[in-house]
Structure formats: C-alpha cells, structure tokens
Amino acid sequence: MLAEPIISLRGLRVAYGANEVLKGIDLAITPGSFVALLGPSGCGKTTLLRTLSGFTPACGGSITVNGRDIQDEPPERRGMAMVFQSYALWSHMSVAQNMGYGLKLRRVPKPEIRRRVDDLLSMLGLEGYGDRSVNELSGGQRQRVALGRALAVEPEILLLDEPLSNLDARIRLQMRHEIRSIQQQFGVTAILVTHDREEAMVMADQVVILDQGRIAQIGSPEEVYQHPVTPYVAAFMGAENVVDCEAERDAGQLVLRIPGVPQACVRLAEDGAPRPPAGPVQVHFRSEMASLDTSGSAGGDSLRIPGTIAQVSYLGGGYRCEIRTDCGHFFIDHPTPAHAGDLATVSVPAPALHVFARDPARAALRPS
The missing domain is CATH 3.40.50.300 (P-loop containing nucleotide triphosphate hydrolases)
Structure with missing residues (x-):
C-alpha cells in the first residue's frame, strides 16, 4: 500500500x-x-x-x-x-x-x-x-x-x-x-x-x-x-550524442538506418520500452556507452558509423575522442591513446540507443 x-x-x-x-x-x-x-x-x-x-x-x-x-x-x-x-x-x-x-x-x-x-x-x-x-x-x-x-x-x-x-x-x-x-x-x-x-x-x-x-x-x-x-531528458542525463535516422518496422523489430551511410543499420529488439513509429527519428547515446573501432572489423548488433578522429583529450583513466562523420560530430570515450587524423568507426550497441520521433520544430536540447 x-x-x-x-x-x-x-x-x-x-x-x-x-x-x-x-x-x-x-x-x-x-x-x-x-x-x-x-x-x-x-x-x-x-x-x-x-x-x-x-x-x-x-x-x-x-x-x-x-x-x-x-x-x-x-x-x-x-x-x-x-x-x-x-x-x-x-x-x-x-x-x-x-x-x-x-x-x-x-x-x-x-x-x-x-x-x-x-x-x-x-x-x-x-x-x-x-x-x-x-x-x-x-x-x-x-x-x-x-x-x-x-x-x-x-x-x-x-x-x-x-x-x-x-x-x-x-x-x-x-x-x-x-x-x-x-x-x-x-x-x-x-x-x-x-x-x-x-x-x-x-x-x-x-x-x-x-x-x-x-x-x-x-x-x-x-x-x-x-x-x-x-x-531533452536524454541529453540532460548525458546522452548528448545525437544522430538523425530513419526507422522502419520489420518482423516486430525497429530497424534504424542513417541515410547516406549504408553500413549504419541496426535492429532494436522489442524489450517493452516505448518505441516511436516508423519514420524520421533522432537517436541519442552516451559517450561512455559507445566504443571506437580503428581496425575496421565488423562487430555485433551495433550502430556503426565510420568517421575520422578530429581531436583527443586525456580525461585521466581514458581518452575523450571527437569523431567527425558524414552525419555529424560525436564524442566517444576510449580506453587507450588515439591519434587525430586516423580513420575510426563509432560503434554503439543497440541497447544503448535512445530513440525518439524527430520533431523538426525543435532540435535536441544539449545542456551546458
């Protein structure tokens, strides 16, 4: 009671x-x-x-x-x-x-x-x-x-x-x-x-x-x-990386694709969490939940976005990397040193993605 x-x-x-x-x-x-x-x-x-x-x-x-x-x-x-x-x-x-x-x-x-x-x-x-x-x-x-x-x-x-x-x-x-x-x-x-x-x-x-x-x-x-x-809540609670995707339904799953980035495709299993309808969506993820792949190897059920390392900062215990891609800039935490100018792929596991219907009248809020 x-x-x-x-x-x-x-x-x-x-x-x-x-x-x-x-x-x-x-x-x-x-x-x-x-x-x-x-x-x-x-x-x-x-x-x-x-x-x-x-x-x-x-x-x-x-x-x-x-x-x-x-x-x-x-x-x-x-x-x-x-x-x-x-x-x-x-x-x-x-x-x-x-x-x-x-x-x-x-x-x-x-x-x-x-x-x-x-x-x-x-x-x-x-x-x-x-x-x-x-x-x-x-x-x-x-x-x-x-x-x-x-x-x-x-x-x-x-x-x-x-x-x-x-x-x-x-x-x-x-x-x-x-x-x-x-x-x-x-x-x-x-x-x-x-x-x-x-x-x-x-x-x-x-x-x-x-x-x-x-x-x-x-x-x-x-x-x-x-x-x-x-x-707004996702960004304020630390999921400040945002990428625009297109969502479609297929066999009970939500499939996310990034237009112009063919390899960036991931399926989200139905886990009871509210899912937006098919159509334009914005996807949020945290820097610490993604990984940085510099080998080019494929990996798991993840959203993978190829890009280039723009700059690297040492945080103490790890490195914060800014990655430039064709669909935006992202910040990713990486455990080992990385080098500006190297090619790298941002890899975000499907469970770490927060998906919302895209509102063209209001961009995602990024708190300072």
Missing part, C-alpha cells in the same frame, strides 16, 4: 509579472523520501523550492502538507527548514549560537537548546567547535553548521538549495554522502535543488527533471538515466 504524500502540489503556477515560471506543476512526495529537483538554470527548480518554503507566492494551484493547505501560511509555519546556497550564517555568532538560533526564536528553554546543539555538533563531526566563530571555519564546516541549524528545529521537511555549489570538488563528493546519511538518520523528507545530475543521482531516491517550468520526467535515478522519455 502506497504511503499518503506528505507534500502534494496540484497545478502549481508561479509568475514574475507576465513571465510564467512554473506552468502547472503536479507532484506528490512521500514521507521520508529524498527528492532532487534537477535541471539547467532557468528551468524553474529554485522557484519551485522557494514557493514550497513560502518565500515566493504562487498565482495558481495548491500546496498541501499532510493534507493541510499551506498556500497562505508564512514560511515559519510550514514545518520546513531551508539550507541556503550561501549558508546564510550569522558572522557575529558562534557555531553553537548559529545552530540554536531557530530554537531561540521559538522560545525553547536554554537547557534544551544546549542539549540539541550538543547532539548535532557530535553528529555532524563538529565537537569542540561550538564556541568558535563561523568565520574560522572551512566551507565544508560552514555547510555542516547550516545543516545543523536547519535540523535543530526538528522539521518534517528539509529544503536544500544547491547547498554544495560553493564547496571544492573533494569536499562536495564527501558531503553528498554525509547529507544523505543524515537525512536517513533523522527520517526527514528532503528536497534538493541541483543542476548536477551526478549529485542528484547519488543523493536522491526520486529525481524530478524540470524543463521550462514543467516536469519533463519523474522517476528513480535508474529510471531517468536508463529510460529517458524525451530527447
């Missing part, structure tokens, strides 16, 4: 003047889940978080928490706590004072504030830091203080507005797992805003991909990665 949602959005709309930013969001979030709002800048993810928290008013639709309409409630009465991108710590306060500030506003007795803050300092690896100024802390430590301040008020819902974007790469990787562990330990419902797909997949159990103020896809990290439902 499915749990009743803790948060339910119905037809949520937000506009800044004449510019409609959220265009009818329907979303149900179950208690204790970790949800990532994912998308590029301008897609509406931060506006959605701020509308949930009460900092941005909606112009249509509804927001309910545990069945209670909170549309007209101020932020402090919504049962939520937010960790801001900038952390928003008080520089004139100590670590303990920052973490206990929300409790002080709620007039919690001092002994109880001290107990909760001490527990959080221990849990967050900040023992002995309570009397320090936040100005003396590293970025990762400040992030922990901001997280502790949010958790101190024991919220049902924790909102995270790109909390790791100001950290260096090494600390960011560590904090992903720490925040996820803390969320599970407290059992709070967490909603994260991020533009980093890897961050969303590592931290969340449900990913909501936004596209120009609308939800493009909702699913587990595995679902949105392995089974994107639109070209």
Whole structure:
C-alpha cells in the first residue's frame, strides 16, 4: 500500500509579472523520501523550492502538507527548514549560537537548546567547535553548521538549495554522502535543488527533471538515466550524442538506418520500452556507452558509423575522442591513446540507443 504524500502540489503556477515560471506543476512526495529537483538554470527548480518554503507566492494551484493547505501560511509555519546556497550564517555568532538560533526564536528553554546543539555538533563531526566563530571555519564546516541549524528545529521537511555549489570538488563528493546519511538518520523528507545530475543521482531516491517550468520526467535515478522519455531528458542525463535516422518496422523489430551511410543499420529488439513509429527519428547515446573501432572489423548488433578522429583529450583513466562523420560530430570515450587524423568507426550497441520521433520544430536540447 502506497504511503499518503506528505507534500502534494496540484497545478502549481508561479509568475514574475507576465513571465510564467512554473506552468502547472503536479507532484506528490512521500514521507521520508529524498527528492532532487534537477535541471539547467532557468528551468524553474529554485522557484519551485522557494514557493514550497513560502518565500515566493504562487498565482495558481495548491500546496498541501499532510493534507493541510499551506498556500497562505508564512514560511515559519510550514514545518520546513531551508539550507541556503550561501549558508546564510550569522558572522557575529558562534557555531553553537548559529545552530540554536531557530530554537531561540521559538522560545525553547536554554537547557534544551544546549542539549540539541550538543547532539548535532557530535553528529555532524563538529565537537569542540561550538564556541568558535563561523568565520574560522572551512566551507565544508560552514555547510555542516547550516545543516545543523536547519535540523535543530526538528522539521518534517528539509529544503536544500544547491547547498554544495560553493564547496571544492573533494569536499562536495564527501558531503553528498554525509547529507544523505543524515537525512536517513533523522527520517526527514528532503528536497534538493541541483543542476548536477551526478549529485542528484547519488543523493536522491526520486529525481524530478524540470524543463521550462514543467516536469519533463519523474522517476528513480535508474529510471531517468536508463529510460529517458524525451530527447531533452536524454541529453540532460548525458546522452548528448545525437544522430538523425530513419526507422522502419520489420518482423516486430525497429530497424534504424542513417541515410547516406549504408553500413549504419541496426535492429532494436522489442524489450517493452516505448518505441516511436516508423519514420524520421533522432537517436541519442552516451559517450561512455559507445566504443571506437580503428581496425575496421565488423562487430555485433551495433550502430556503426565510420568517421575520422578530429581531436583527443586525456580525461585521466581514458581518452575523450571527437569523431567527425558524414552525419555529424560525436564524442566517444576510449580506453587507450588515439591519434587525430586516423580513420575510426563509432560503434554503439543497440541497447544503448535512445530513440525518439524527430520533431523538426525543435532540435535536441544539449545542456551546458
């Protein structure tokens, strides 16, 4: 039996003047889940978080928490706590004072504030830091203080507005797992805003991909990665190589051909995945799912596209090769050194191809 949602959005709309930013969001979030709002800048993810928290008013639709309409409630009465991108710590306060500030506003007795803050300092690896100024802390430590301040008020819902974007790469990787562990330990419902797909997949159990103020896809990290439902989602989730093909049906299979490239033909077995009708299609695939054949040998049930290596970059542990072909440029990851100017064939296994009906009015979106 499915749990009743803790948060339910119905037809949520937000506009800044004449510019409609959220265009009818329907979303149900179950208690204790970790949800990532994912998308590029301008897609509406931060506006959605701020509308949930009460900092941005909606112009249509509804927001309910545990069945209670909170549309007209101020932020402090919504049962939520937010960790801001900038952390928003008080520089004139100590670590303990920052973490206990929300409790002080709620007039919690001092002994109880001290107990909760001490527990959080221990849990967050900040023992002995309570009397320090936040100005003396590293970025990762400040992030922990901001997280502790949010958790101190024991919220049902924790909102995270790109909390790791100001950290260096090494600390960011560590904090992903720490925040996820803390969320599970407290059992709070967490909603994260991020533009980093890897961050969303590592931290969340449900990913909501936004596209120009609308939800493009909702699913587990595995679902949105392995089974994107639109070209936009495929490209945003890393399948940025795109080739135009012609599709036809034959004996229950979808046959893909590239016009002008006779050897580029592959059959896709029916595996239950939605398939577009016969006709013009656009095919997406990931750099790491393809291989580069410099021997010219045929190989398996793959889409094979002959071309020339244009340039090679070392990624550490492998090489990223740009391949020029008669049907476009592709980037392919290759385990061994390759040389610009050599002939090579891009080989993409049939299961790694994401196929969509081609919309001539809208080219595939390639997020930066």
